[in-house]
Amino acid sequence: MTVVEDRRSRRTRGALRDALVSLVLERGYAAVTVEDIVAAADVGRATFYTHFKDKEALYDDVVASVLRELKDRLAEVLAPEDAGFTGQPVAEVFRHASERPDAYRMILRGEGDGRGLRAFEDAWSTAAHEIFSARVNANAVRPRVDLQVLARAWVGEQVAVLLWWLDAPEPRPATDQVVKTLVELSRRGRLWATGFDPEGR
Amino acid sequence: MTVVEDRRSRRTRGALRDALVSLVLERGYAAVTVEDIVAAADVGRATFYTHFKDKEALYDDVVASVLRELKDRLAEVLAPEDAGFTGQPVAEVFRHASERPDAYRMILRGEGDGRGLRAFEDAWSTAAHEIFSARVNANAVRPRVDLQVLARAWVGEQVAVLLWWLDAPEPRPATDQVVKTLVELSRRGRLWATGFDPEGR
């Protein structure tokens, strides 16, 4: 495959990816047909199948590209010496989401049978677990809960807020503000951050 | 519609509901056909359509029945005098989930385009918001974050843990133990509950 054909392929694939995302956000994954996608991407139907096996393959391709980018971003931020601090990586996730809002919307809404959402949660909670572990080891403390569960809960919280934030009407709260709130929730616990104890006293 | 025919209908509907849930857990919502459902429920294909408009209608029916039950349960627990305490309602959600684990698994995994998950999160975060608000009003404190966001985050956290718990290999941790941990996370914040501060001092 020469340079040019590669470029031509890339453009077609990109058009198909973009078409999928916008159509899914418009009318939901199940309601989008291959016919719709190729019409939106302005390519022939046969062309679709030379690039992707089926609609699922295209969807998985989009998710994979997002996760690959996210992973690269996090790798940059998670330098060994900083390991254990959550502010930076959380901010990075929000920044990435704000750069590809549609893809994130699609994934976080659980479109496509939730496969994308599960993949995202797995990737992010794995990273979170590593961050937490590094902190625990560095401080030689023994946490009182399973770090895996903590990471899951922490990521679940962020997914909910991230989705709320992406769908919030303009002007959206600034990224930094949201991240600050989330970090504060993690750091001091909800009791202090919110000014009240849901359990009373 | 007389009593008996009603009963006959009910049994058929129940069989279809159960068939849907187990098939969806087995191979995913999209991969389940009406043909599969009627085969598993041991009824004719035409019969399906006398009870439900299509596969989505059956799915929505299952979700609605779960949410109706949950709402009734929460209403019992959320007596006015206890309003604002999260331990009981959280325990109730976990108890309900452990009684209908398959339906919960299906919903929380985001099957069916995530409509069920979104409905569950909406219902539960609305209830959570009320609980929090009641507590705030009773204590005349001014929380430092939006209670709606807090409720979303809190529910997101619980969904993640609930799903982890439902899928955990036997013997699962006891409901009370998990609930206690979750309440502790809410109550004292992660810092104290986990024994370390993810942000470091």
Added chain:
DNA sequence: GAGATAATAGACAGAGTGTCCAGAAACAGT
């Protein structure tokens, strides 16, 4: 047993899928 309702098989048109082919178009190197 009579009357009512639910369940059934089978046929139907329609939409979407995934595969294939032969020809058109785009491009790189000469």
Added chain:
DNA sequence: ACTGTTTCTGGACACTCTGTCTATTATCTC
């Protein structure tokens, strides 16, 4: 400008699943 390679293309194909309908049978009450 010509050539060879690769991508893109429309159209045709068999297939699966859908949702509707009809005529018939099974089930239950009284």
